[in-house]
Amino acid sequence: MRLPDRVTGLFLVGLGAAAAYGGWQLPPVPGQPVGPNVFPLVIGTGLALCGLAIALGIGRSFEEEEELIPVEGGQPQPPTGKLYGLRALLPPALLLFYVAVADQLGFIITAALIVFVTSTALGARWKLSLPLAVLAPIGIHLIFSKLLRVPLPAGLLPMPW
Amino acid sequence: MLNTLAQAFALISTWEVIVAMLAASVYGLVIGSLPGLSATMATALLVPVTFYLSPIAAIATIVAASSMAIFSGDIPGALLRIPGTPASAAYADEAYAMTRKGEAELALGAGVWFSAVGGIAGTLSLMILAPPLAEIALSFSTFEYFWLAFLGLMCATLVARSSPVKAIASMFIGLLVSCIGIENPGGVPRFTFGVTNLLGGIEPIPALVGVFAVAQVMRAMLTPEPPPIPRRKFGSIMAGQWLLTKKYHWQMTRGNIIGIIIGVLPGAGADMAAWVSYAMSKRFSKEPEKFGTGHVEGLVEAGASNNASIASGWVPSLLFGIPGDTIAAIAIGVLYMKGLNPGPTLFTEKASSMYAIYLMFIIANIIMIPFGIVMIRLASHVLRAPRSTVMPVIMLCCAVGSFAIGNNMFGVVTVATFGIIGYVMEENGYPVAAMVLGIVMGTMIEQSFVTSLIKSDGSVLPFFERPIAAILAAMAIGALIWPVLVWVWRKLRREPAPATASR
Numbered sequence: 001m002r003l004p005d006r007v008t009g010l011f012l013v014g015l016g017a018a019a020a021y022g023g024w025q026l027p028p029v030p031g032q033p034v035g036p037n038v039f040p041l042v043i044g045t046g047l048a049l050c051g052l053a054i055a056l057g058i059g060r061s062f063e064e065e066e067e068l069i070p071v072e073g074g075q076p077q078p079p080t081g082k083l084y085g086l087r088a089l090l091p092p093a094l095l096l097f098y099v100a101v102a103d104q105l106g107f108i109i110t111a112a113l114i115v116f117v118t119s120t121a122l123g124a125r126w127k128l129s130l131p132l133a134v135l136a137p138i139g140i141h142l143i144f145s146k147l148l149r150v151p152l153p154a155g156l157l158p159m160p161w
Numbered sequence: 162m163l164n165t166l167a168q169a170f171a172l173i174s175t176w177e178v179i180v181a182m183l184a185a186s187v188y189g190l191v192i193g194s195l196p197g198l199s200a201t202m203a204t205a206l207l208v209p210v211t212f213y214l215s216p217i218a219a220i221a222t223i224v225a226a227s228s229m230a231i232f233s234g235d236i237p238g239a240l241l242r243i244p245g246t247p248a249s250a251a252y253a254d255e256a257y258a259m260t261r262k263g264e265a266e267l268a269l270g271a272g273v274w275f276s277a278v279g280g281i282a283g284t285l286s287l288m289i290l291a292p293p294l295a296e297i298a299l300s301f302s303t304f305e306y307f308w309l310a311f312l313g314l315m316c317a318t319l320v321a322r323s324s325p326v327k328a329i330a331s332m333f334i335g336l337l338v339s340c341i342g343i344e345n346p347g348g349v350p351r352f353t354f355g356v357t358n359l360l361g362g363i364e365p366i367p368a369l370v371g372v373f374a375v376a377q378v379m380r381a382m383l384t385p386e387p388p389p390i391p392r393r394k395f396g397s398i399m400a401g402q403w404l405l406t407k408k409y410h411w412q413m414t415r416g417n418i419i420g421i422i423i424g425v426l427p428g429a430g431a432d433m434a435a436w437v438s439y440a441m442s443k444r445f446s447k448e449p450e451k452f453g454t455g456h457v458e459g460l461v462e463a464g465a466s467n468n469a470s471i472a473s474g475w476v477p478s479l480l481f482g483i484p485g486d487t488i489a490a491i492a493i494g495v496l497y498m499k500g501l502n503p504g505p506t507l508f509t510e511k512a513s514s515m516y517a518i519y520l521m522f523i524i525a526n527i528i529m530i531p532f533g534i535v536m537i538r539l540a541s542h543v544l545r546a547p548r549s550t551v552m553p554v555i556m557l558c559c560a561v562g563s564f565a566i567g568n569n570m571f572g573v574v575t576v577a578t579f580g581i582i583g584y585v586m587e588e589n590g591y592p593v594a595a596m597v598l599g600i601v602m603g604t605m606i607e608q609s610f611v612t613s614l615i616k617s618d619g620s621v622l623p624f625f626e627r628p629i630a631a632i633l634a635a636m637a638i639g640a641l642i643w644p645v646l647v648w649v650w651r652k653l654r655r656e657p658a659p660a661t662a663s664r
Binding site for chain 2: 002003005008012015016019022023026027028029032033034035036037038040042044045046047050051054055060069084085087088090091092093094096097099100102103107111114115116118119120121122123124128129132133135137140144147148149150151152
């Protein structure tokens with residue numbers, strides 16, 4: 001997901017301009033010189049200026065390239081492919097999946113699915129990921145629901161405690 | 162004074178506090194030692210748990226977990242050359258070189274011993290610095306608070322190890338996030354786009370969990386698994402540490418002082434303390450040629466420094482609600498949640514709680530020694546836990562924890578969103594810590610800014626009229642134009658960029 005500075009910079013210009021415009025549109029407090037509109041205006045302008053500077057490449061000389069620490073014995077090269085980079089979106093997608101279905105399916109089932117998918121995606125065999133998918137949700141449920149009394153959705157599979 | 166101390170002892174000698182502290186210590190040691198799981202992440206994931214504890218027990222967990230995690234990041238650094246937390250990255254190479262020379266015990270022992278010393282030095286600075294500063298801070302008006310918050314944000318951008326322009330942009334993004342909601346001078350819904358859940362604004366804690374935990378799981382999806390640690394037997398870990406203390410007492414003291422100063426600076430935390438101290442140590446060493454070949458001197462100084470910054474980072478947090486680093490940013494959230502609102506009056510009205518915090522810091526740093534030794538001995542087992550079992554559990558903690566903060570599914574959406582934002586920003590060289598500080602301090606900086614403007618009838622002059630405000634303003638503006646000066650200087654000299662000039 002490394003984008004050129006020009007792209008991120010221009011995106012920030014747009015974001016800053018939108019924020020400044022949005023702030024400008026807010027109604028002022030009657031009888032007062034400054035209201036809720038001032039702060040977004042200042043920030044939006046600042047952000048847009050920074051974005052412009054980034055797009056123009058100002059300040060690049062300060063960036064330190066992160067040193068990659070080579071590990072002895074050779075590191076397995078990550079497989080490269082077009083869709084490989086999209087794997088990074090899996091964790092947030094799973095969290096949104098949790099939001100969408102946890103109330104119907106219940107915590108245990110949803111959590112088991114999340115654990116199984118995450119674990120498999122990180123290279124675990126089913127011999128490891130399957131027991132983990134059963135045990136981890138129960139453990140978390142015990143701690144958060146029983147000990148800390150967080151109202152986790154029961155759904156299809158309520159726990160006996 | 163003695164009476165307050167006795168009260169403080171009474172506050173921390175309950176079972177709840179003791180159990181919370183021990184459990185958090187173990188938790189901090191384990192999370193800190195796992196590569197890729199940082200001390201900030203350990204603390205952020207603790208917040209939902211602290212929700213259900215008494216105020217002192219809640220702070221105890223934060224204090225214990227963060228101190229332990231910073232030390233324990235040294236373990237994989239020394240054994241695998243992979244720092245467990247970013248704060249250990251500065252000297253992971255050096256420690257690993259020592260392990261290869263067969264001095265793993267000395268390296269790890271120095272880690273635990275000088276971490277504990279540093280932590281206690283940091284606590285002493287907190288005890289000594291905070292009360293007199295509170296006296297001064299009592300006379301602060303919104304002008305001073307504005308400049309102080311501004312200075313804090315500028316420091317956060319100055320110390321970031323990336324382009325200052327990108328750091329300032331990150332800070333603006335954070336401030337923009339803090340604009341969302343109806344908590345603004347006019348009480349009108351701002352940037353909510355008609356979404357009811359956004360009316361209350363973005364909670365800092367789910368945002369932090371997203372940026373530090375979810376983004377890390379995302380990164381793990383694309384990076385190969387670190388190699389398992391070789392099994393090994395350790396000799397005596399504390400042997401020779403006293404000799405080192407005597408030999409390098411000056412380096413240790415300098416590390417402590419640098420760590421304290423960097424900790425107090427808003428926005429700069431343990432990672433920066435370790436980098437600066439390691440560089441200092443090399444610069445002023447009598448035998449700089451030994452650095453990088455397994456020389457313990459830099460370890461002593463940097464190890465003493467990063468733990469000292471943890472405690473002193475609480476100074477601006479407790480006094481002004483301005484976080485000294487990202488861990489302190491979380492601590493501030495917990496303080497507000499528990500009714501210990503940061504401010505100078507905390508030291509007069511809740512003096513016993515403050516003493517309890519000092520005591521907990523000292524205790525945490527003392528039990529770090531035995532716990533740390535056990536952890537080092539068990540490290541080869543703990544570090545064998547494959548990533549594919551740890552990360553799924555972290556995912557569940559993210560989901561449940563962010564839900565628990567408001568018993569609201571929207572928290573989980575926030576975590577997922579900030580996971581993506583944090584990941585993309587980090588990939589492109591935008592420091593996320595600056596954004597986090599922007600989110601945490603946004604409301605405060607806006608309030609002091611707008612209130613000051615209203616008081617001054619829209620004029621900017623009063624911002625510079627009060628003496629302390631003028632000094633703070635000069636410092637903040639200096640911090641703002643510093644990168645420009647460095648840039649111009651470099652252009653004039655036409656020299657290859659020295660790596661230390663950007664700080």
